[in-house]
Amino acid sequence: MKPKVYVTRRIPETGLRILGEYCEVVYRDEFAPPTRDELLDAIENVDAIYCTLSEVIDKEVINRAGRLRVIGTMSVGVDHIDVEHATRKGIYIVYTPGVLTETVADHAWALLLAAARRIAEADSYVRRGDWRIAWAPTMMLGYDVYGKTLGIIGLGRIGQAVARRAKGFDMKIFYYDIVRRRDLEEELGIEYAPLEKLLMDSDYVSIHVPLTPETRKLIGDRELKLMKRTAILVNTSRGPVIDQKALVKALKEGWIAGAGLDVFEKEPIDPDDPLLKLENVVLTPHIGSASHETRNKMAELTAVGIIKVLKGEKPENLLNPEAANIRPLSEVKVL
Numbered sequence: 001m002k003p004k005v006y007v008t009r010r011i012p013e014t015g016l017r018i019l020g021e022y023c024e025v026v027y028r029d030e031f032a033p034p035t036r037d038e039l040l041d042a043i044e045n046v047d048a049i050y051c052t053l054s055e056v057i058d059k060e061v062i063n064r065a066g067r068l069r070v071i072g073t074m075s076v077g078v079d080h081i082d083v084e085h086a087t088r089k090g091i092y093i094v095y096t097p098g099v100l101t102e103t104v105a106d107h108a109w110a111l112l113l114a115a116a117r118r119i120a121e122a123d124s125y126v127r128r129g130d131w132r133i134a135w136a137p138t139m140m141l142g143y144d145v146y147g148k149t150l151g152i153i154g155l156g157r158i159g160q161a162v163a164r165r166a167k168g169f170d171m172k173i174f175y176y177d178i179v180r181r182r183d184l185e186e187e188l189g190i191e192y193a194p195l196e197k198l199l200m201d202s203d204y205v206s207i208h209v210p211l212t213p214e215t216r217k218l219i220g221d222r223e224l225k226l227m228k229r230t231a232i233l234v235n236t237s238r239g240p241v242i243d244q245k246a247l248v249k250a251l252k253e254g255w256i257a258g259a260g261l262d263v264f265e266k267e268p269i270d271p272d273d274p275l276l277k278l279e280n281v282v283l284t285p286h287i288g289s290a291s292h293e294t295r296n297k298m299a300e301l302t303a304v305g306i307i308k309v310l311k312g313e314k315p316e317n318l319l320n321p322e323a324a325n326i327r328p329l330s331e332v333k334v335l
């Protein structure tokens with residue numbers, strides 16, 4: 001009998017094709033994620049779940065799925081999964097590190113440049129028909145990027161990719177991380193700085209940390225007040241890393257000059273969220289990795305990872321090898 005995999009929502013064709021070669025695929029072909037009840041109902045008798053970051057895979061979900069052997073998430077972030085609980089139950093988790101690094105770094109840069117040069121605001125200005133004077137010495141002034149200082153919070157793969165791009169803008173680059181990466185400092189031309197110094201001295205600050213209890217609200221009132229009044233904050237990691245209320249205050253009261261945000265405390269953002277009223281912020285709907293190429297790669301990596309676990313093989317994108325202490329891969333083998 002083929003193993004059964006539940007795919008929670010519409011994914012790129014390539015992922016489905018790979019899964020379909022080995023598994024019985026229960027495909028929920030919908031743009032939106034399933035409701036909690038739908039999810040709980042669908043997973044009772046499946047060997048694998050293919051999910052995205054929108055589905056909360058907590059204890060209740062994991063316990064409900066009595067046959068579950070592997071969770072594949074089409075994301076690099078895993079804060080929506082109770083990893084500890086899954087691991088304790090010998091359930092393997094595969095995810096998508098590596099393949100989205102450059103795409104997310106591109107997006108962080110797109111937001112940085114857009115916020116610095118007021119691209120979204122200027123675009124609306126032209127479309128609204130407000131552009132009535134051809135050129136004016138004081139129209140829509142933004143801030144230079146070339147030669148300025150960039151502060152990178154979190155020097156994982158994406159943080160490093162952002163740093164590499166900054167070299168082309170001849171920037172001074174600070175980074176902060178819980179582990180100092182001396183091995184990369186020379187190669188990337190970056191300098192370690194404690195968080196406070198990075199915030200005080202940077203013209204641009206870009207966040208690239210995972211969401212953990214330690215990084216939740218890492219940037220709040222106190223941190224925003226440390227930043228330059230001309231600084232721009234970019235976040236493509238997870239919304240709750242920033243205290244959004246504090247950020248709104250900072251943007252309104254001019255503690256910082258602007259922000260570029262791809263992620264929010266609540267997604268989708270509420271239509272009456274005060275951020276939507278502010279002109280000095282550029283907003284995108286959590287699309288950091290959303291290129292054709294990368295989403296195909298993510299779908300493929302997730303599907304291949306699931307299949308490997310079901311074959312009793314170790315996938316390259318395995319998050320929790322410790323699950324083997326409870327259930328070795330050889331015992332998972334259903335293919």
Ligand code: GLV
Pocket residue numbers: 053074075076077078100237288289
């Ligand atoms: C996107 O946010 C991801 O975690 O892949």
